[in-house]
Amino acid sequence: MNEKVRKIVVAGVMGAISIFLGATHLGFIPWFAGAALTIMHVPVIIAAVLEGPVVGAVVGLIFGAFSLIQGAIAPTGPADVWFVNPLVSIVPRLCIGPVAWLAFRGSKNLKEGQIFIISGFVGVVVNTLIWLLSQKYGGFDSDIIMVFTVGVSCVAAASVSCLLLFRQYKKNSQLFPYAVSAIAGSVTNTALVLTSLGIYKFIPWQLIGTIALLNGLPEAVIAAILTAVVVATWSGIETSRKRSSV
16 A cells, blocks of 8 residues: 555544544543543554654544534533633644654664663652652542552553563564553643643642542553554554565
8 A cells, every 4th residue: 555545544544433432432431430531542642653643643633623523512521611622622632643653763672671671660750659649639638548549550550561561572572662652642641631621720730630640540551551452463464464465
């Protein structure tokens, strides 16, 4: 397939999947206290890893435009109306793909020892953030046990995921970069959207800290697993197809 045509096809397919996940609500996983974890940004990350930052940005634009339109004409909850503002719905989503692609490019040539060091560093940072947020924001005081339980669970899940990915590192050297790109893209989506909501005072900054911790970390882990599985499978199919055509 012509490279340009391929990029258009991938952008269209991943954009359609993102819209489908939002329209059917399959892109939302039930979570604590009526909240939900989203995987709608995963197609954006996959598009960026497969076809580059421009395609990722295009799919991010489709994702953001859908959020804006849904908030304007068919909101499913009180929070949807916040996304009528393009600085909340579109701009953060434009950044997901390029950041994910940069993370993928930067991590694909890492050595095994460097992977261990980075994994350990991330674990320490996550643990420190959990502690600092619990100390700073009063909203954590009444639910401190739950917060640390969720935090420890997220760190444990991330550690297990890194271990499993590392065990597969020699079999598929791209598996770890796939996960890294997904984590970077997911964190970008969470950080920019929540920052926009805080700037426009839709959500108090204290509550934003809670959401970032309880939703952002699990979403990053889920995105890493889904992206690694989907892109590794797609790459395997592409490799098999090339070999069969030779």
